Every structure is written in structure tokens, then in C-alpha cells.
Amino acid sequence: MTAGVAAPAPQAPSGAPVQPPANPASRRSMSNKAISNLLLTVFGVLFLLPMVWLVLASLDANATWSVEIPHLTGANFAAALSGSDLQSLINSIILSGVSTAIATVCGALAAYALSRRRIPWKGPLLLIVLFLTGVPLAILIIPIFELFSDLGWLSILPCALFLAVTTLPFEIYLIKNFIDAVPQDLEEAARMERAGTMQILLKVIGPLAMPGIAAAAIFGFVTAWGSFLIPLVLITSPNQQPGSIAIFGFIGAAHVQYGNIAAFSLIYAVPIFLLYAISSRLFRGGFVLSGAVRG
Amino acid sequence: MSSQANSVAMAGAAGPVPAAAGTGPRPGVPTPPAGKRADRERFQWSSLSLLAPSLVLLAVLFVIPVIYAFYLGFTNLELVGPNAVTWHFTGTQNLQRLWSDPTFFLSLRLTLVFIIGSIVGVVVIGLALAMLLQTAVAPLRILVGGIVVIAWMMPAITAGMTWYASTTASGTFGTLLGMPNSDFLHHEPLLIVTLANVWSQTGFAMLVLGAALRNIPREVLEAADMEDASRWQRFRLITLPLLRPTIVTTVLLITLISLANFALIYVMTQGGPGNATNILPLYSYQQAFEFNNLAYGALVGNVMVLICAIFGVIYVRASRVRT
Numbered sequence: 134m135t136a137g138v139a140a141p142a143p144q145a146p147s148g149a150p151v152q153p154p155a156n157p158a159s160r161r162s163m164s165n166k167a168i169s170n171l172l173l174t175v176f177g178v179l180f181l182l183p184m185v186w187l188v189l190a191s192l193d194a195n196a197t198w199s200v201e202i203p204h205l206t207g208a209n210f211a212a213a214l215s216g217s218d219l220q221s222l223i224n225s226i227i228l229s230g231v232s233t234a235i236a237t238v239c240g241a242l243a244a245y246a247l248s249r250r251r252i253p254w255k256g257p258l259l260l261i262v263l264f265l266t267g268v269p270l271a272i273l274i275i276p277i278f279e280l281f282s283d284l285g286w287l288s289i290l291p292c293a294l295f296l297a298v299t300t301l302p303f304e305i306y307l308i309k310n311f312i313d314a315v316p317q318d319l320e321e322a323a324r325m326e327r328a329g330t331m332q333i334l335l336k337v338i339g340p341l342a343m344p345g346i347a348a349a350a351i352f353g354f355v356t357a358w359g360s361f362l363i364p365l366v367l368i369t370s371p372n373q374q375p376g377s378i379a380i381f382g383f384i385g386a387a388h389v390q391y392g393n394i395a396a397f398s399l400i401y402a403v404p405i406f407l408l409y410a411i412s413s414r415l416f417r418g419g420f421v422l423s424g425a426v427r428g
Numbered sequence: 429m430s431s432q433a434n435s436v437a438m439a440g441a442a443g444p445v446p447a448a449a450g451t452g453p454r455p456g457v458p459t460p461p462a463g464k465r466a467d468r469e470r471f472q473w474s475s476l477s478l479l480a481p482s483l484v485l486l487a488v489l490f491v492i493p494v495i496y497a498f499y500l501g502f503t504n505l506e507l508v509g510p511n512a513v514t515w516h517f518t519g520t521q522n523l524q525r526l527w528s529d530p531t532f533f534l535s536l537r538l539t540l541v542f543i544i545g546s547i548v549g550v551v552v553i554g555l556a557l558a559m560l561l562q563t564a565v566a567p568l569r570i571l572v573g574g575i576v577v578i579a580w581m582m583p584a585i586t587a588g589m590t591w592y593a594s595t596t597a598s599g600t601f602g603t604l605l606g607m608p609n610s611d612f613l614h615h616e617p618l619l620i621v622t623l624a625n626v627w628s629q630t631g632f633a634m635l636v637l638g639a640a641l642r643n644i645p646r647e648v649l650e651a652a653d654m655e656d657a658s659r660w661q662r663f664r665l666i667t668l669p670l671l672r673p674t675i676v677t678t679v680l681l682i683t684l685i686s687l688a689n690f691a692l693i694y695v696m697t698q699g700g701p702g703n704a705t706n707i708l709p710l711y712s713y714q715q716a717f718e719f720n721n722l723a724y725g726a727l728v729g730n731v732m733v734l735i736c737a738i739f740g741v742i743y744v745r746a747s748r749v750r751t
Contacts, residue, residue, distance in 0.1 A: 170568055173560040175552070177572035180579050180627065182601070183594040187586075190593070199598040199608070235485075243482035250475040265490055269736055271709040272729035275716050276493035276500060297487040301482060330474055359583035361691030362709075366717060377585040381695055384592070395593075398586040402649050405581050 185358045190395035197391055209396035218397055220372060221379035225401075228293050228364065228375050229357035235297035237350045240304035245338060247305065248312040249320070265302040273299070274366050281367060282353045292367040296357045304349040311340060311345025344415045355405055444711070494733075501727035502665050514721070522727045532728065534703055535711040536630035539687070542622055542707050546686045547679050549626035554633025554678070555671075558641055561634070573634070580631025588695030591624035613696065617704040620728040621693050625686055633678050641667070676747040687732060708732045 190196035191210065193203035212218065246252060247259065277295055281287055315338060323337050339346070361377045368374055374382075380401065383394045502522055505515040526532055556630050557576060579587070594600040597611040608665050644667065652662045690709045693699065699706035699714060706714065710730060718723025 166563055166565075169560045169563045171567060173557070173564045173568055173572050176557055176560070177568075179576050180572075180575045180630075182604070183590045183627065184575075184579070184622075185595045186600050187590045197598065198593050198596050199603060200600045206702070239481040239485060242478040246475045246478035250478070251471050251687075252475055252479070253471065256682070261491070262486070265486065267684055267685070267736060268494060269709070269729070269732050271688065272497050272726070272733055273490070273493050275726045275729060276496040277723055279488065279500070279505070279722070280718075285668075294485075295489055298485050301486060302490075305482060330478075331732065341655055346652065356469075359585065359586055360533075361694065362713065366713075377583065377691065380585050380589060382588075391593075394589060398589045401587045402582050402696060405583060406578070409581050 142335045147358075167222060187395050187399060190391050191399050193392050193395075195392075197394065206392075208399065210394035213397040213400050217372070218376075218379060218393075221374055221376045221398070224289060224373055225358060225375035225377070228289055228296065229354050231290060231293035232296035232300070233350050233353040234358040235294060236300045236304050236353045237308075237346060239297070240301055240349060241308050241339075241342075241346055242334075244305050244308035244312055244418050245334060248309045249317075262305055264304065270299055271362065278366050287367055287369040289364075289368055289370075289373040293357070295367060296360055297361055299363070300353040300356050304353055307349040307352065308342065308345050311342040311348075315341045315423070347415055348412055351408045355408060358404060372424055449484060466637075467609055497726050498562060498730055500723055501730045505723040505726075507717065507722050509720070513720075518670075518723075525724065526727060531706070531711065531733075535706050535708050535728075536704065536731070538703075538708040541618060541741075542625070543683055544687050545622040546625045546629065547682050549622065550629045550633045550682050551637075551675060551679060553626065554630045555675075557630065557634045557639050558638035559667075561638060561642060576634055577631045579627055580634075581630060583727065584628065584689060584691035585695055587624060587628040588692045591620065591627070591692075592696045595620050614701055617697050621696055621705050624692060624696065627691055629682055629685060629690065630659045631709055633682065636678055637671065637674060640671050644670050673747055676743055680740070680743045684736065685745075687736065708735070 178329075186198070186200050187205050189200055192205055193201065194206040195204060196209075201245070214222075247255065252258065278287075281291055281295075284291075319337055319341070320333055323333050328336070359371060359377065360375075364375050364377055364382075368378075376397070380394065380398055383390065383397070442581060478502065488597075499517075502517060502519065503515050504511050504518045504521070506512050529601045549738070557572070561573055564572070582590070592613065595602070595613040595629075597614075598608050601612060602608050602610050631739055648666055648670075649662060652666055657665070687709065693707065694713075697705045699710040708731065712725045712728040712732065714725075715728060
């Protein structure tokens with residue numbers, strides 16, 4: 134506290150002597166600025182380069198692996214949105230949607246209990262959940278494959294269930310952090326009015342922790358959408374495969390259709406971009422709860 | 429504050445009430461103030477129903493399988509054939525095989541090179557970008573920041589596709605370097621795959637380190653300026669130490685993500701050519717599902733968990749040593 138108050142005091146005089154004789158210094162900082170802008174441009178170009186092919190080839194009627202001026206066409210996108218390609222996108226939506234719904238509902242309930250209730254061995258429990266977020270999934274795939282193939286479950290819905298479980302530990306953590314920030318008083322007020330646990334969850338905690346729950350859901354959806362190894366192993370039927378597997382199939386095809394690959398890859402990335410835009414808006418709005426308990 | 433005081437008062441008032449029969453204090457667990465309490469401190473059975481879905485799912489499909497995978501590594505389970513049905517514990521047989529498997533040791537080496545290369549690339553470039561973005565002019569900042577974040581958001585499969593197309597024969601990079609017919613992906617597979625991984629992870633490091641940079645108090649840097657500290661001194665003696673915890677966390681996450689980045693490499697090279705990019709997750713998959721040795725694949729997976737644990741311990745120690 135005292136340090137915080139003391140700090141601005143010497144700052145005011147310190148600014149003064151630095152500024153006036155700054156003529157050579159400011160020229161130096163000008164050239165520094167130019168150099169850093171230049172460096173940034175170089176980085177930007179390097180990061181952009183690999184994407185150039187993706188965009189150009191997706192619009193090119195006779196695309197190859199090389200970057201060319203495209204013979205403009207929308208046929209690639211039309212092809213990527215029809216037939217088995219469209220089916221694989223729908224599969225992706227089902228897979229990610231079901232997985233997200235399971236993980237977010239289960240995660241929110243558990244997060245509420247872990248945040249508010251007295252639970253024996255809560256500390257170790259949270260530690261285990263934290264530990265699970267770091268376990269490499271490649272090790273899980275073999276026992277789960279054994280289990281699911283014994284049960285005859287090598288299809289899309291069990292796969293969605295398993296994807297949900299893989300994102301669950303992190304979702305619990307994320308939602309718990311948000312519920313921790315919701316003031317207790319609001320909940321106590323609701324309890325005074327004889328609201329049940331479910332009512333409190335749906336009408337008090339739910340709306341107030343919504344940015345956290347939405348962030349967790351977006352995390353779950355993005356993870357499931359990008360998953361590759363898990364559906365590759367756990368879904369046997371080709372017409373249940375999600376888009377990520379479909380893209381891979383394109384490369385191995387006898388007659389490689391480059392434009393199609395590029396268009397489909399772009400389409401496949403769009404939901405992720407949209408969700409990212411939504412989530413960054415969610416957080417820019419801030420997390421205003423202080424008003425709710427005033428007075 | 430007031431609710432806290434309230435609950436204490438209530439607990440005090442409730443104290444003399446005899447404890448509910450049957451719910452004796454658990455030995456070892458610090459008991460809450462005796463008696464029933466009206467506030468949240470009491471265990472409610474409904475808590476169990478809130479926790480149950482997650483706990484059951486995590487136990488059945490996560491914790492038990494991890495333990496089971498550990499056991500599977502020491503059996504002779506196979507994907508097809510007689511050993512797919514009747515398999516049994518084989519002791520250290522798989523371990524001996526692992527020990528004399530040159531491909532495994534190659535894979536281990538490739539994994540370490542891939543991870544360390546990715547960490548260095550991601551942190552150095554991410555930090556450089558975060559610092560450059562601070563001083564850059566607005567339009568450039570938004571443009572370049574946007575490009576790097578888009579690269580990070582791309583699903584691994586799309587990132588793999590773009591890099592495959594850019595580095596294969598007649599791809600973008602070869603054309604730009606005047607060698608349109610050279611297949612970089614084929615000649616320098618590990619380097620290209622690592623670069624692709626760095627490309628797709630840097631955005632994350634840039635955002636996290638950028639946020640940490642903005643949290644460095646201005647006064648500290650201005651004080652350093654007063655003392656005529658050079659840019660390098662300012663960076664090495666102030667910025668870097670203050671960023672240390674963030675960097676450690678970033679490195680830990682990048683390690684875990686890189687080790688799990690199966691899709692990127694599988695799309696680009698499938699572990700090839702030869703075994704040149706056959707890092708452990710791919711080798712585990714290859715053994716289990718292509719060579720049908722489920723048990724041996726599981727053992728390779730166990731090694732991965734061990735590696736994660738070792739890295740984890742190193743990072744925990746690194747973050748504890750404070751300057």
C-alpha cells in the first residue's frame with residue numbers, strides 16, 4: 134500500500150529530466166520503432182505464407198500443390214458441401230455437439246458442488262482432476278478401444294461420450310473458477326426464499342457463471358472438433374467419420390483433388406474461428422458481478 | 429465479510445445441540461464445529477448426486493483405463509489373432525523387447541528433439557512477437573496479431589494440410605526459394621514438422637506472454653531507463669525474471685500439447701519417411717493399430733506418461749526457484 138502511494142511521487146520529476154534532452158534519444162527510438170515494425174512485418178509474412186496456398190487453391194478450378202493465380206470457381210466449396218463431404222461435416226457437428234453437451238452439463242454440476250459444498254477429500258479430488266488434464270490421451274486410446282470393441286461400441290455416440298470425458302477435467306476447473314467468483318450472498322438470498330438446489334443452479338449460478346460455462350463449452354467443442362486420433366480409432370463405420378478423418382482421406386485418394394482439399398479444410402476451420410470470436414467477445418464484456426451485491 | 433461472521437455466530441449458537449447420531453467425526457479429518465450447522469459447511473447428500481455424473485465418467489472412462497493401460501503394457505494382448513481373445517500377463521517380456529528395440533530409441537530421440545525444438549521456437553518467437561506488438565503501429569499490430577492467432581486456432585488437421593501443401597514438391601516454400609522441385613518435407617521431415625508445430629502453437633504463447641508483459645509495472649522499466657540500462661539489460665534483468673512464471677507455465681502446456689499433437693504429424697508424414705518423424709505417440713499408434721501389438725503400443729504409451737511426469741517435475745521445480 135505505502136509503496137503504491139509512494140511510487141507515483143518520484144515518477145513525476147523523473148519524467149521531466151528525461152524528456153528535454155531527448156532529441157538524439159527520440160531519433161533512436163524512432164529508428165527502433167521502424168526496426169520493430171519491419172521485424173513484425175517479416176514475422177507476419179512468414180506466418181501468412183503457408184496459408185496462401187489454402188486460400189488460392191480453394192478458389193482454383195484446376196489447383197495443384199503449387200501456388201498459382203486461381204481460375205476462379207466456387208465449385209470446390211460446392212463439392213465440399215455435398216455428398217459424403219457434407220455427411221462428414223454433419224458427423225463432426227453431431228460428435229462435437231453431443232460431446233460438448235455431456236461434458237458441460239456434468240462439468241457444471243460437479244464444479245458447483247466442488248465450489249460450494251463441503252465434500253470429504255475435496256483437496257485430493259481436485260488434485261486428481263488437475264492431474265487428469267495433463268495425461269496424454271494417446272495412452273488412453275488403447276484400453277478404451279479394448280473396452281468399446283468388447284461392448285460393440287465402435288461408433289459415433291460412444292466416441293462422443295469418450296471425447297466428453299477427455300475434456301471434462303479441464304471444463305470442471307474452468308467452470309469452478311467462475312462459480313468461485315459468484316458472491317455467496319446471492320445464493321444465500323435465494324435460499325432464504327426457499328429456492329431448491331436446482332432452482333439456484335438454473336436461476337442464480339447458471340446466468341451469473343454463464344461466461345465461464347460458455348467458455349468451457351467452447352473449449353469442449355473446439356477440442357472435439359479438432360480431434361483426430363480418437364475418432365480414427367473409435368469409429369469404424371466410414372459414413373460416421375467426422376470431417377477431420379475425411380480431410381485425411383482426401384490426401385490418400387487415388388485421384389487427389391487439391392481444390393477440394395483446400396476448400397474443405399477452410400470450411401472445417403470456420404466454426405473454430407467463429408467460436409473464438411464469440412469467446413473473445415464474452416471476455417471483453419468483463420465479468421460484472423459487483424453490482425449484484427451492492428446495498 | 430458479514431456472511432462469514434454470521435455463519436460463525438450461527439455455528440456457535442448451534443454448538444450445544446447434540447451431534448446427529450451416526451455421523452461421527454471422521455478420524456484424521458479436521459472436524460467442523462460440533463453439531464448441525466445451517467450453512468454450507470455441512471456435507472449434503474445432494475452434493476453426491478451433483479458430483480456423481482462426472483465422477484462416474486472420469487472413473488470408468490479415464491482413471492481406470494489409465495491404470496488398465498499400465499497393466500496392458502505387460503501382457504501379450506494383440507489386435508487380431510488368438511492373442512486378441514486369450515491374453516495374459518507376461519512379466520517383463522515387453523520391457524526386454526523395448527530395451528532391444530532400436531526404433532523405440534530412435535522414436536524417443538525424435539520426440540525429445542521435436543518437443544525441445546517446439547518449446548524453444550514457440551517461446552522465443554512468441555515472446556518476440558509479444559514484445560514487437562507492444563511497440564508496433566496499430567494496423568500492423570492487428571494484422572500480424574490476427575494472422576498468428578488464426579494460425580494457432582486452425583484445427584491441427586488443417587494446419588497439417590497447409591504445411592503439407594507448402595513444403596511438398598512444387599509447394600509454396602520451394603517455389604519462393606527457387607527450388608520448386610525439391611521436396612522439403614521429404615528431405616528435412618523432422619525440421620518441417622517441428623516448424624509446423626511451432627507455427628500452430630506460437631499464437632498461444634504470444635497471447636499469454638503479451639498479457640504478462642502488460643502486467644509489468646511501467647515504473648520498473650522507467651527506473652531502469654533512469655539508470656541508463658541498455659535494452660538488453662532491461663530485457664535480461666527485468667522483463668525476463670518477471671515473465672518467468674508465465675514462461676514456465678507456457679512451456680509446460682506446449683510440452684503437453686506437442687506430445688499430444690498426433691494429427692499434425694500423422695497428416696503430414698504418418699511418421700515417415702522411414703521412421704524420420706515417428707515420435708512416440710505415432711509409434712504407439714503404429715505398434716498398436718498397424719502392427720496389431722496392442723500390448724506393446726500400450727507400453728510405449730506408458731513411456732510417454734513417464735516423460736510427461738518427468739517434464740512436469742522439472743517445471744514444478746523451475747517455477748519454485750524464485751529469484
